[in-house]
Amino acid sequence: MRLNDALQIAGRIGGIGKRSVHLLCGFTPLHLQAYVKAYLRLRFPEVSIQVLPGLYGDLEGNLERALGQSADGVIAVIEWADLDQRLGFRGNGGWRSQTIDDIVAQTEEKCSRLQMKLEALAQKIPVTLISPTLPLPPLTQNSPVQTSKLELRLNSILGEFLLKVSGCGGIRLMSASRLAASSPHHTRHDVKMELATGFPYSLPHADELARLGVRCLFPDEPKKGLITDLDQTLWKGILGDLGANGVSWSVEDKSQIHALYQQLLDSLAESGVLVAIASKNDFSLVNEALSRTDLLIRPESIYPVEAGWWPKSESVRRILKAWNIGAGSVVYIDDSQMELSEVAEKFPQIECLLFPSSDSAGILALLKHLREIFGRTEIREEDRLRVASLRASNEMHTDVSEAHSDEFIARLQAKLTLEDSQAASGRAFELVNKTNQFNLNGLRFTEAEWHMRFSRPDSFLITVSYEDRFGPLGRIAVVGGSCQGNHCVVDIFVLSCRAFSRHIEFQILRRLFEKSGAESVLFMFKPTERNGPIQAYLSQFGSLENMAAGGLEVSSEAFVKACPKLHHEVIEKWTM
């Protein structure tokens, strides 16, 4: 992006609401600030954007001051001069050999202080940390072709520091290798600009740093599901021609690139990504091939397998139904451009990607792209359980025609655990921000707002886990609000669609009434385009059309009258 364009974009007026981000560094942020503002404006076009810079030459103080101010995130940039001024281009501390040990000691001490400041800040606001991107000045006696001991020692200290802070939940380190791929080292430094103004970056480097920094701080919602073709995609060869043992994915058979693809899919599945197969093949033959013991993706992590001679879009439709997720969260991969077009025509929201089977470099690029769009900052237990619970849930609904009957629910041997959300804040945050159907009002939170949510003294926030004889579903519901006297207000209530039809929502409300002793609960309900399921639930207690402006008031009598017989075993680990 040109600076002129960045300034124009950054200058656009936003709407209601605000996103503010601290941009903390030790140099004059100048054009980096303009670029960060521009990328934030593109990321959040509907709100006002504020970028809050710190003071020149005081990164540590800037981190400390940011702790006292509210914001939605922090982009902190460390350059060598922030660790010791003598490592910068504007320092005059001398490059004599006797100063080297002192530089190392200073750097070590500074890293340790920065670690404390960063960790304290990350408890409150999400932080994206960028480690030194510029070269060291030529301060050692070595020829530049030889790595100096100083450089090795500094990199070792820095590496240790980054490893420590990366263990802190709220800190995301920007990948140095990803940055190098789009901003080569030799194009980064503008020494003339740095000496004249204190701003060290070339425009392209500032642009890329800002773009990746904003993306790291506010990542896109990762895709949830991947549908793959088989022949010339998951493996080399045509199954119908070669048979189950004739298709290959190995170095020996010159088809190793397919082995890499399988390993990536296996890794994605482990992180909770749904993986399914859509193939024009005989179902029994596909099953035979998927039973091969040398397959590098575990067959149990593939669900469902749609193999038959109908159009691929029909397989995709069935898979989406089994997964119960929107087409916009899904990627479809095939080596045939024709099949991709057929699917894209029926499901324009699906990202359709070509598997370029004869182009290894193209496939590697595809694998990297998949990592980008499925990348997650954290893998939770619920992610690992996803496929098994989906399979179980679908079995539950097809297994018995009277799936919703009281008798069937009684036989589930269901167990609910209600616990204070503090312990599972990350999962609760994720669930609230991604649930659409059973969602009280569609409220979404930034990480900073979510942290604030816990500091309200009269509030409660409960996470609910579920398991039954079909297996565990993990944490599937969050309810939050406040209680005063005999009155409760609920402003957060979400339930994963995987947990519908088990009366969990009734049990949660029953526990809330019982524990709080409240005579009524006010639901801060707001209709959205997609929250039909919660509308249907609440309308059992009163008319949503005639509800007061503040929300829907549900009395304990109205609840008892509408509540079905409940059979869950309930474990409660929460307090009011």
Add this chain to the structure above:
Amino acid sequence: MDDVEIREKLLKCFSAVFPELNPVDIQSANIENTSGWDSIAHVTLLTLVSEEFGVEVDFEKFESAISFSAFLILIAETASPGCS
């Protein structure tokens, strides 16, 4: 590059840094009558000029460029070296 083209490109640079000024005001803008023309705005202007005209800007030389017309003269010199 002729004078009209230089003027138009320079207007674009000034407009990005001082979006509240209209094109007429920009042409009479100087450091005294333009609020927000501080050292950061000045460096931003220089960077934009460098980006827009594809020339390397000499910071020292442009330090004294404190009006739109001064910028015009210096750019004409920088963009067409050797001409006067």
